[in-house]
Amino acid sequence: MKPNTDPETPAASGRAIHRGLVLCHDCHKLNRWDIKQAHAIQRCGRCGAKMHPRKPNSLARTWALSITAALCLIPANILPIMTIISFGKGQSDTIMSGVIALIHYEMYPIALVVFIASVAVPVMKLLGIWILCLSVQFGWNSSPRQRTVLYRMVEFIGKWSMLDVFVIAILVALVNLGALATIEAGHGATAFCLAVVITIFAAESFDSRLIWDQEENRNE
Amino acid sequence: MSHSTKSLPEHGHLTACHECDLLVNLPHERVGYRLKCPCCGYVIVDTRYDALGKTLAASLAALLLFIPANLLPIMAINIGDMGQSTTVLQGAQLMWQAEYFWVAFMVVLTAFIVPLLELSLLLSITVLAKLRRGMGFVVSAVKVYQKIRSWGMLEVYMFGILVSIVKLVDLADLVVNGGLYCFGGLLFCSTYAAASFDPHEVWEIVDETKH
Ligand SMILES: [Zn+2]
Ligand SMILES: [Zn+2]
Numbered sequence: 016m017k018p019n020t021d022p023e024t025p026a027a028s029g030r031a032i033h034r035g036l037v038l039c040h041d042c043h044k045l046n047r048w049d050i051k052q053a054h055a056i057q058r059c060g061r062c063g064a065k066m067h068p069r070k071p072n073s074l075a076r077t078w079a080l081s082i083t084a085a086l087c088l089i090p091a092n093i094l095p096i097m098t099i100i101s102f103g104k105g106q107s108d109t110i111m112s113g114v115i116a117l118i119h120y121e122m123y124p125i126a127l128v129v130f131i132a133s134v135a136v137p138v139m140k141l142l143g144i145w146i147l148c149l150s151v152q153f154g155w156n157s158s159p160r161q162r163t164v165l166y167r168m169v170e171f172i173g174k175w176s177m178l179d180v181f182v183i184a185i186l187v188a189l190v191n192l193g194a195l196a197t198i199e200a201g202h203g204a205t206a207f208c209l210a211v212v213i214t215i216f217a218a219e220s221f222d223s224r225l226i227w228d229q230e231e232n233r234n235e
Numbered sequence: 236m237s238h239s240t241k242s243l244p245e246h247g248h249l250t251a252c253h254e255c256d257l258l259v260n261l262p263h264e265r266v267g268y269r270l271k272c273p274c275c276g277y278v279i280v281d282t283r284y285d286a287l288g289k290t291l292a293a294s295l296a297a298l299l300l301f302i303p304a305n306l307l308p309i310m311a312i313n314i315g316d317m318g319q320s321t322t323v324l325q326g327a328q329l330m331w332q333a334e335y336f337w338v339a340f341m342v343v344l345t346a347f348i349v350p351l352l353e354l355s356l357l358l359s360i361t362v363l364a365k366l367r368r369g370m371g372f373v374v375s376a377v378k379v380y381q382k383i384r385s386w387g388m389l390e391v392y393m394f395g396i397l398v399s400i401v402k403l404v405d406l407a408d409l410v411v412n413g414g415l416y417c418f419g420g421l422l423f424c425s426t427y428a429a430a431s432f433d434p435h436e437v438w439e440i441v442d443e444t445k446h
Contacts, residue, residue: 031251038251041378163275181395188326205337227255
């Protein structure tokens with residue numbers, strides 16, 4: 016680790032945790048951390064929030080939440096997410112059959128968008144979280160910088176998987192014309208929605224500083 | 236790596252990277268400075284000229300646009316003689332009636348409640364910070380704002396509208412209404428408000444007024 020390579024940046028001096036300092040998670044104030052009272056509650060001097068040098072039980076929480084989200088993805092992909100009823104005939108769509116129908120109608124760009132948002136993003140996000148967890152847990156030797164990039168991607172792409180849920184809500188409201196055509200939501204949409212929410216919680220419970228802690232332990 | 240605390244600079248000029256915990260000295264100049272973490276590349280400080288004023292103006296404009304964007308129909312569809320138009324809340328209401336409570340709840344939360352709350356918080360934070368008053372409220376408002384940020388999904392909803400338009404354009408007679416333009420404006424202003432908001436500046440004002 017070379018913290019001082021950038022001449023523009025003022026000299027940095029190691030990691031906060033080694034100097035008995037903790038960054039408040041809420042207001043980003045640097046506070047002193049009394050190591051003798053590590054198990055007592057210590058509060059931020061500026062905003063009064065409870066401080067933790069690292070997010071508590073970060074790995075265990077992230078594992079639990081991401082596995083739950085993965086389980087939710089199963090019904091989300093098997094059950095129909097919406098049913099189009101026109102002229103008395105009903106046609107149910109799962110996420111994948113919706114994408115295939117779009118390809119069938121030659122709407123390739125939109126099929127790609129829906130596929131990325133509803134299939135690729137949720138799966139990639141969970142895989143990304145698992146790679147991060149595994150790498151911290153087993154001390155994998157890959158570059159921490161690369162893993163930080165992975166962490167930021169996981170944080171950024173999360174909300175885009177809500178796209179299909181919004182599309183269903185808009186279509187249901189718009190195409191609700193009784194006899195001619197109706198669009199109904201399916202229970203797959205509920206499961207999908209849950210999976211997205213739990214994945215966001217999982218990504219938030221991961222503490223990116225763990226990636227760098229581990230790097231430091233190796234260098235020492 | 237030394238573990239001594241002897242050479243520790245003044246607290247006010249020292250901060251730690253949010254993502255990798257590296258200690259970094261803060262610069263003395265306060266405006267037009269962008270400090271990237273030398274270790275992981277996270278943007279630690281980004282101070283711009285009159286960031287507070289920019290956030291104030293953008294969040295006010297966004298709040299004003301919020302009203303027509305949610306009251307006017309976004310688009311309408313005509314099949315035969317029958318027409319139907321929609322807003323964000325109507326979509327959610329129909330989902331609720333069909334007993335898809337989770338989906339309805341998430342739509343209202345991410346495309347209505349959280350964006351509205353975010354903008355109101357930004358406006359009150361910047362106004363109070365400019366007036367140097369109500370710091371107790373500002374402290375909790377910034378905290379709440381940072382907690383709810385990842386749940387605001389206006390931009391995803393906007394994309395959802397576009398996807399719906401493309402899906403329906405061949406099947407039915409689609410009319411784009413004024414609500415859509417207001418929604419686009421709302422998205423632009425709220426993105427700008429969030430991007431220009433600099434919590435560091437607000438925390439410094441909080442510290443100043445305390446002493
Ligand atoms: Zn604090
Ligand atoms: Zn960093």
